[in-house]
Amino acid sequence: xxKVFIYEIKRLLIPMIFYMAIMAIxxxxxxxxxxxxxxxxxxxxxxxxxxxxxxxxxxISFSYNKKRISADMTYALPATKNELFQGKYLASITAxxxxxxxxxxxxxxxxxxxxxxxxxxxxxxxxxxxxxxMATVGIYGLSLLxxxxxFLLFYYKANSxxxxxxxxxxxxxxxxxxAYFLCEMSKIYAPQFLLSVFAxxxxxxxxxxxxxxxxxxxISLILGYLILIYLLWFARRDCSIRTQDLSNGIFGYKVFIxxxxxxxxxxxxxxxxLSLNIIGFILITIGLFLVYCIYHRSIKxxxxxxxxxxxxxxxxxxxxxxxx
Numbered sequence: 001x002x003k004v005f006i007y008e009i010k011r012l013l014i015p016m017i018f019y020m021a022i023m024a025i026x027x028x029x030x031x032x033x034x035x036x037x038x039x040x041x042x043x044x045x046x047x048x049x050x051x052x053x054x055x056x057x058x059x060i061s062f063s064y065n066k067k068r069i070s071a072d073m074t075y076a077l078p079a080t081k082n083e084l085f086q087g088k089y090l091a092s093i094t095a096x097x098x099x100x101x102x103x104x105x106x107x108x109x110x111x112x113x114x115x116x117x118x119x120x121x122x123x124x125x126x127x128x129x130x131x132x133x134m135a136t137v138g139i140y141g142l143s144l145l146x147x148x149x150x151f152l153l154f155y156y157k158a159n160s161x162x163x164x165x166x167x168x169x170x171x172x173x174x175x176x177x178x179a180y181f182l183c184e185m186s187k188i189y190a191p192q193f194l195l196s197v198f199a200x201x202x203x204x205x206x207x208x209x210x211x212x213x214x215x216x217x218x219i220s221l222i223l224g225y226l227i228l229i230y231l232l233w234f235a236r237r238d239c240s241i242r243t244q245d246l247s248n249g250i251f252g253y254k255v256f257i258x259x260x261x262x263x264x265x266x267x268x269x270x271x272x273x274l275s276l277n278i279i280g281f282i283l284i285t286i287g288l289f290l291v292y293c294i295y296h297r298s299i300k301x302x303x304x305x306x307x308x309x310x311x312x313x314x315x316x317x318x319x320x321x322x323x324x
Contacts, residue, residue: 005087005094013095015056016099023103097144142221253295261312
């Protein structure tokens with residue numbers, strides 16, 4: 001595992017430096033060209049940096065089982081599947097937190113530059129703004145590992161890189177819809193999107209919505225760490241046989257598409273606007289067709305998918321117009 005860890009750290013070093021440089025240049029350009037900038041804007045920029053960082057590191061580190069040749073070569077190494085996964089996992093989170101800390105230092109330098117240039121929009125004092133920025137960064141740091149586990153679960157379980165990215169989108173969509181329905185039943189406000197929970201955590205915790213938000217935030221943190229336990233168990237049983245096959249298992253398109261196909265029309269349905277329902281029906285139908293194309297890697301589906309697609313379109317049609 002130690003050799004896997006060292007090799008992976010070396011492999012991640014250059015991409016992480018390159019990514020930090022690009023984001024720092026963009027941020028510096030934005031600050032330089034802005035008349036004034038709020039501290040919340042800098043916090044959200046740092047949040048965006050972390051979100052892209054998480055997904056990028058996962059794609060770089062855990063694509064070894066997405067192509068048959070690389071999977072066969074990787075699993076042939078003198079290391080157990082669990083050691084391989086743990087080595088890559090530890091290396092990727094080390095690189096992730098190391099990059100996050102390094103970019104935080106860059107942000108503090110840019111913060112000082114913006115303050116000297118009179119670009120920071122100060123509501124209280126500069127010390128208060130700095131403490132506020134560091135508090136938001138601290139909360140992002142606490143949330144980073146669960147967010148990483150969430151994306152890793154959906155990416156690692158897929159059989160190809162494209163499937164992994166699509167599954168990550170499915171995961172966010174399912175999370176959004178579940179939160180949406182819980183909010184509707186409870187008649188309360190709460191973040192309805194995984195990345196919204198992550199991005200707005202520092203700001204909602206400082207507002208009156210703290211109790212409601214904390215429930216969703218704590219659930220997200222617990223879920224993130226439970227996912228790691230499952231991944232460690234699954235990594236021992238993983239093999240290269242599934243690589244590049246259709247991702248049609250229980251944790252795959254066969255289940256994800258119907259779930260989203262059923263829940264999305266309910267969430268987007270309008271009781272008094274026919275035009276919105278028409279647009280929603282068209283977009284959902286097109287989306288279903290495109291996802292089935294990605295699933296089968298062709299515009300030709302199997303019999304089961306044709307039936308499933310037809311049922312979902314009919315359901316969407318009924319829910320959009322008959323139940324208006």
